[in-house]
Amino acid sequence: MEELDAELERCRPWIEAALDRGGNTHLFEDVVSAVKAGTMQFWPAEDACAVTEIIVYPRKKAFHVFLAGGNMDTIVEMDESAIYFARQNGCSAMSIAGRKGWQKVLEHRGYKPVLTSLGKDI
Numbered sequence: 001m002e003e004l005d006a007e008l009e010r011c012r013p014w015i016e017a018a019l020d021r022g023g024n025t026h027l028f029e030d031v032v033s034a035v036k037a038g039t040m041q042f043w044p045a046e047d048a049c050a051v052t053e054i055i056v057y058p059r060k061k062a063f064h065v066f067l068a069g070g071n072m073d074t075i076v077e078m079d080e081s082a083i084y085f086a087r088q089n090g091c092s093a094m095s096i097a098g099r100k101g102w103q104k105v106l107e108h109r110g111y112k113p114v115l116t117s118l119g120k121d122i
Helices: 002-021 028-037 072-077 079-088 101-109
Strands: 041-045 048-056 061-070 093-096
Touching (some): 002 028, 002 041, 002 061, 028 048, 048 072, 048 079, 061 079, 072 101
Parallel strands (some): 061 093
Antiparallel strands (some): 041 048
């Protein structure tokens, strides 16, 4: 657990930046708790990281990239490992929440827009 804590702390700037861009739905501590509880998965790399979750719908199980930060090329390279992990866990779909720019970066890997998400503070 000490090693996990150290890696999460090392990646904290990327995680917090992604949370901020994503609307601050979670705090860093919320992500840490979810990773430790096993409801989210943490993917650290030397110059990037990602946090994922498995979402179970009534008719589909999806592997969802909740956030990612750091070197974009490194994040994109994680795709193959993520797909393998997703399949091993019974997922039949992948989804990613992120800025619009991810569409262009990932389209050559077979990702396409599914929905548009809109929001505002009230």
